[in-house]
Structures are given as C-alpha cells and as structure tokens.
Amino acid sequence: MKVHYECLACQINQCQKIVELSTNDLEKRKKAMIFSAMLFAKYFNEKSIPAIVGSDIFLELYEYLGVDDPFREYKDKSNKLAQKVVEDLKRKVKIDLKTALKLAIAGNVIDFAVGYEPEKIEEDILGMLKEELYIDESEKMFGMLRKAKILLYLTDNCGEIYFDKLFLEKIKEEFPELGIYIAGKEGAIINDATVKELEEANLDEVGKVISTGTRIVGVPIDKVSKKFLEIFNKADVIIAKGQGNFETLSELRDKRVFFLLKAKCKPVARELNVPQGAMLCKTL
Amino acid sequence: MKVHYECLACQINQCQKIVELSTNDLEKRKKAMIFSAMLFAKYFNEKSIPAIVGSDIFLELYEYLGVDDPFREYKDKSNKLAQKVVEDLKRKVKIDLKTALKLAIAGNVIDFAVGYEPEKIEEDILGMLKEELYIDESEKMFGMLRKAKILLYLTDNCGEIYFDKLFLEKIKEEFPELGIYIAGKEGAIINDATVKELEEANLDEVGKVISTGTRIVGVPIDKVSKKFLEIFNKADVIIAKGQGNFETLSELRDKRVFFLLKAKCKPVARELNVPQGAMLCKTL
Numbered sequence: 001m002k003v004h005y006e007c008l009a010c011q012i013n014q015c016q017k018i019v020e021l022s023t024n025d026l027e028k029r030k031k032a033m034i035f036s037a038m039l040f041a042k043y044f045n046e047k048s049i050p051a052i053v054g055s056d057i058f059l060e061l062y063e064y065l066g067v068d069d070p071f072r073e074y075k076d077k078s079n080k081l082a083q084k085v086v087e088d089l090k091r092k093v094k095i096d097l098k099t100a101l102k103l104a105i106a107g108n109v110i111d112f113a114v115g116y117e118p119e120k121i122e123e124d125i126l127g128m129l130k131e132e133l134y135i136d137e138s139e140k141m142f143g144m145l146r147k148a149k150i151l152l153y154l155t156d157n158c159g160e161i162y163f164d165k166l167f168l169e170k171i172k173e174e175f176p177e178l179g180i181y182i183a184g185k186e187g188a189i190i191n192d193a194t195v196k197e198l199e200e201a202n203l204d205e206v207g208k209v210i211s212t213g214t215r216i217v218g219v220p221i222d223k224v225s226k227k228f229l230e231i232f233n234k235a236d237v238i239i240a241k242g243q244g245n246f247e248t249l250s251e252l253r254d255k256r257v258f259f260l261l262k263a264k265c266k267p268v269a270r271e272l273n274v275p276q277g278a279m280l281c282k283t284l
Numbered sequence: 285m286k287v288h289y290e291c292l293a294c295q296i297n298q299c300q301k302i303v304e305l306s307t308n309d310l311e312k313r314k315k316a317m318i319f320s321a322m323l324f325a326k327y328f329n330e331k332s333i334p335a336i337v338g339s340d341i342f343l344e345l346y347e348y349l350g351v352d353d354p355f356r357e358y359k360d361k362s363n364k365l366a367q368k369v370v371e372d373l374k375r376k377v378k379i380d381l382k383t384a385l386k387l388a389i390a391g392n393v394i395d396f397a398v399g400y401e402p403e404k405i406e407e408d409i410l411g412m413l414k415e416e417l418y419i420d421e422s423e424k425m426f427g428m429l430r431k432a433k434i435l436l437y438l439t440d441n442c443g444e445i446y447f448d449k450l451f452l453e454k455i456k457e458e459f460p461e462l463g464i465y466i467a468g469k470e471g472a473i474i475n476d477a478t479v480k481e482l483e484e485a486n487l488d489e490v491g492k493v494i495s496t497g498t499r500i501v502g503v504p505i506d507k508v509s510k511k512f513l514e515i516f517n518k519a520d521v522i523i524a525k526g527q528g529n530f531e532t533l534s535e536l537r538d539k540r541v542f543f544l545l546k547a548k549c550k551p552v553a554r555e556l557n558v559p560q561g562a563m564l565c566k567t568l
Contacts (some may be wrong), residue, residue, distance in 0.1 A: 005313035008321055009293070009300045016293045037292055048316060071492035078307075147436030242473060269308075 004267035007050045008040065011057065014190070018061055021070040024159045028065075032242060035064050051218040051244040055189055069188035071158075077193065078159030079201060082107065085121050086162045093126070100170040101138055101260070102129055105279045107163025108156055108242050109262045134278035141237065141258045141277030141281060145171065148236035148261070150179045153207065154219060155193045156242030161201050164241065168206035181231050187215040192244070218248030243268050253284050285531045290553035291334045295341065296320065298474070302345055305354040312349075319348050334551070335501040335528040339473055343499060353472035355442075363485060366391065369405050370446045377410070384454040385422055385544070386413055389563045391447025392440055392526050393546045411532065418562035425521065425542045425565060429455065432520035434463045437491065438503060440526030445477045445485050448525065452490035464491030465515050471499040476528070502532030525552030527552050537568050 015036040019029045039057045062068060067074075093099070106128040110121055145151060153168060156159055168180060184198040193201075195211045203209050213225020219240070224232070231237070238257040240249055246259050246268060262279045263269035269276040299320040301311045323341045346352060353359075369376055377383070390412040429435060437452060439445055452464060468482040477485075479495045487493050497509020503524070508516070516522070522541045524533055530543050530552060546563045547553035553560040 005317045008317045009296045012293045012296050033289045033292045036322040037328050040321040044321050
C-alpha cells in the first residue's frame with residue numbers, strides 16, 4: 001500500500017509524540033520538529049509505503065534526539081495491563097479458537113497505556129467480541145492451518161502480544177503438529193514488539209520467536225534478514241497482525257497471508273474498501 | 285511570538301483541511317500534501333511567526349491547488365449562523381459594554397460551521413458569559429477609550445465578526461466621539477474576514493472598514509499597506525482579536541494594543557503564561 005493523502009499529517013503527529021516522549025526541553029522539541037519537516041520533504045513521496053517511510057523518518061528522528069526507545073515506558077505499561085486483562089478474560093469468558101482470533105484483533109485496538117481501568121478495557125473488549133467481523137475468512141484460514149506444516153505469525157504492538165499469545169495457545173491446541181514461528185522487530189520502533197519483548201512475554205512457550213531482521217515496522221521484504229526470508233518463503237500460512245504488516249505486504253497479493261486487523265485509519269479502510277473501524281480476517 | 289514545537293503538526297493539519305476543501309480527487313490531494321511537506325521544509329524555521337509562516341504556506345498551497353478561497357462555503361455558513369445567534373442573544377440577554385466584550389471573545393471560540401443548532405451555540409455562549417476573564421484589563425481599556433480619538437479594531441474570523449459588530453455598537457454608544465476603524469484582510473486566507481466580508485456584514489455601520497493591505501493572517505507589520513500603517517500608528521487604542529493578531533503583534537509590546545482572545549492552543553497559552561482555554565483582555 002502506498003501513502004494516502006492523510007498519511008503526512010498522521011506521521012507528523014507521531015513525530016510530535018516521539019519528541020514529547022524524548023525530551024521536556026521546549027527548544028529541543030522545536031528543533032526536532034523542524035528537523036522532522038526536513039525529513040518529510042526528503043523521504044515522503046507518492047511511492048512511499050507508510051510503514052516504511054514512517055520508520056525511516058522516526059529512526060532518523062530517534063538518532064537526532066539521541067534516544068533509542070522513547071516508547072519504553074509506554075510499552076511496559078501496555079504489556080503489564082494487557083497481561084492482567086487477558087488473565088481476567090480467561091477466567092470470565094469461555095475462549096474457543098474463533099473467540100481467540102477476535103480477541104487478537106481486539107487487542108490491536110486498545111491503547112493500553114492511556115490510563116483506563118482494566119475493568120473498562122474488558123468491557124470494551126467484550127463489546128467487540130459481540131461484533132461480527134466485517135470480512136471473515138477465518139474458516140478458510142483454519143482449513144489451511146489444518147493442512148499446514150509451518151505458520152509464521154507476524155506480531156504488531158506491545159500489549160497486543162498477550163492477546164496474540166492467547167490466540168497462539170488455541171492454535172497450538174487445535175493444530176498440535178503445526179510448526180509455529182512468531183516474528184518481532186530486531187529493535188525498538190514506536191510501540192512495536194521487539195524479539196526481546198516477545199521473549200519477555202513468554203511467546204516462546206507457543207512457538208519459535210524470530211526477528212524480522214529490521215527495526216522497520218511491518219515486513220519490508222527487501223530489508224528483512226535472509227534468515228527471516230527463508231522462514232517467510234517456506235511458511236504455509238502467514239498471519240499478519242495490524243496495519244503495518246498490511247501496508248508492507250498488501251502488494252504481494254500472497255494467498256498464504258491472512259491479514260488480521262481493525263481498519264483504524266481512513267487510508268487502510270479505503271485501501272481495503274471497508275468502513276473505517278471494520279474488523280477483518282482476510283487474504284488479498 | 286515565534287513558533288512553538290506544536291505549530292508544525294497543527295499547520296500541517298490545516299493544510300490537510302485546505303486540501304480536503306479544495307478537491308475530491310485523492311491523487312491530487314496526495315500530491316498537494318507532498319507539496320505541503322516541501323513548503324514546510326522551505327519556510328518553517330525557529331524564527332518563524334506562526335500566523336505569517338502559516339499564511340505564506342497556505343497561499344502557496346492555494347496557488348498549487350488552483351483555488352482562491354477554499355473556506356468560502358464554511359465562512360458563509362458561519363456568518364449566517366452567527367448573525368442569527370447574535371439576533372437571538374440581543375432579544376434574550378441584557379447586553380452592556382462588558383457583556384458585549386465577553387461576547388466578542390466568546391464569538392472567537394465557536395466553530396459555527398460544524399452543524400450545531402443555534403440553541404446549542406447560545407447555551408455554550410451563555411455559559412462562557414458566566415466565566416470570569418482570566419486576565420481582565422477591560423477597565424483600563426475603557427478608560428483609555430474614554431480619552432481616545434481613534435480606535436483601530438483588528439478583526440479575526442468570519443462568524444465572529446457579528447459579535448464584533450455588537451461590541452462595536454456598544455463602544456459607539458458609550459464613546460460617541462470616537463473615530464473607529466475596523467480592519468479586515470485584503471483577500472481570502474483560511475476563515476479570516478476580508479474587507480468585502482466586513483462590508484457584507486454591515487460593519488461599516490459602526491466604523492470605517494479598512495484593509496490591512498495583505499492576505500496574511502494577523503498584522504505582519506512589514507507587509508501591511510502604507511495606508512493601514514498610518515492608521516495603526518495614529519490609533520490611540522488598538523483592539524486585537526484572536527490568536528493571529530496576537531502572534532504577529534506580541535513582540536511590539538505596544539501598550540495601545542489590547543489582546544482579546546481565548547488561548548485556544550497550548551503555544552499561545554504558554555506564551556501568555558495562562559492555562560489553555562483562558563479568556564483574556566490584556567496589554568503586553
């Protein structure tokens with residue numbers, strides 16, 4: 001997916017968030033925003049893929065600001081809260097494979113770090129469980145998983161990864177012979193889950209945790225490691241969580257790839273031809 | 285006032301609004317946003333004054349898009365609704381000079397074009413009338429007006445100008461000897477009131493309508509016309525409405541200038557050392 005017209009303002013808002021998390025010095029913040037304007041003029045063009053151009057810009061901004069992981073605290077909070085919410089949900093709700101799939105999508109939507117009470121989040125999530133998926137190819141996906149040898153699961157954000165773990169536990173129960181790889185980022189980029197964070201959340205209990213080999217959001221196919229690409233190529237089914245994975249993989253039209261996401265922004269909704277906010281599980 | 289770190293993202297959001305109002309063609313919108321990114325890299329620097337750099341960028345963007353007044357419809361709606369609200373308020377509330385001053389500030393805040401019912405707007409405005417001004421130098425201002433020969437009134441947005449008219453009617457009643465000049469922009473820029481729009485709203489009934497001589501928001505002192513500058517220089521009191529006039533005049537520290545505004549954004553609030561949202565009438 002190439003950038004849409006709304007991507008510029010959205011990514012500049014993200015730069016402002018990065019700057020705010022990185023320094024309290026107003027003059028330094030101002031210089032960093034002016035530096036950001038220069039980066040957009042340099043990198044942002046009609047052929048840009050949002051997740052990739054955004055990551056390139058954010059990483060240069062990190063370097064300019066002298067920070068490596070401005071979302072560290074945000075991610076810690078998200079993980080802690082999501083872990084608690086998943087534990088509570090496991091006690092309260094009967095979770096089958098399909099419910100776990102919907103929870104994995106719902107887990108992508110919640111901003112765990114903004115200070116909601118766990119009770120409020122659980123309420124929101126239970127509400128989402130009642131919604132039907134706008135496009136639902138999950139039966140086809142489960143059918144393919146039944147015959148598959150290898151599943152590659154592409155994670156998205158911290159917090160959400162606890163919902164991914166729950167979904168992967170159910171997948172493992174249902175398809176015990178399946179070889180599962182779970183990919184995270186090589187290093188910190190916004191609130192995406194790194195390999196290290198996947199390991200800390202014990203995702204290695206449900207599959208082999210691997211790195212995409214890059215800090216860039218999503219799966220930029222010409223920048224991932226050779227090792228990752230080997231697994232990508234040999235996988236029978238690929239579950240791609242969230243918008244970043246969609247943006248970077250949509251043009252492949254690879255029938256092995258199932259996108260699990262809520263179309264949070266207008267560009268992604270427009271690209272998928274679904275209403276903004278639609279939840280879906282689909283191939284392209 | 286120089287730009288603060290938040291100004292970049294805010295002005296890019298305004299570019300997106302301009303682009304949306306100017307064309308429905310998604311490809312044209314995308315090209316225009318990429319063009320905007322280039323403009324910010326070119327013009328936006330630490331010494332920029334937000335209203336001026338914003339106007340320069342918006343006007344180049346207008347030219348690129350081939351539009352002269354993208355807010356035309358928005359401004360018409362605002363004027364129509366504000367006129368109705370002011371007429372209703374005149375019937376319902378006893379309006380003295382001080383009340384009219386507060387209404388002139390309140391009129392700056394309301395976004396008349398977003399589809400509220402007049403009743404809801406009146407309710408909001410009556411609520412604001414109950415609030416005290418956070419900084420209130422209105423007695424000093426009225427004292428100066430009592431001795432003044434010439435008042436220059438710097439308008440801000442369409443819609444709001446009907447509240448300005450009401451305030452100017454009260455000023456005229458209270459200080460019948462006062463010569464009143466009312467300044468608008470030379471041509472269309474975002475939703476600011478042009479000379480033509482001031483005349484259409486019959487502001488010439490309460491004073492002499494003049495042009496700043498430029499389309500730039502506020503009063504960019506080195507870009508206004510000679511004629512405007514003469515009136516600016518000979519005025520005894522200058523009432524400057526809204527943030528744009530504040531941004532362009534704050535550095536003069538001119539004791540004749542009374543800023544009437546609500547500090548809508550964080551940068552202006554920070555510059556004035558008041559809480560965001562504070563209403564004030566003050567000199568610098």
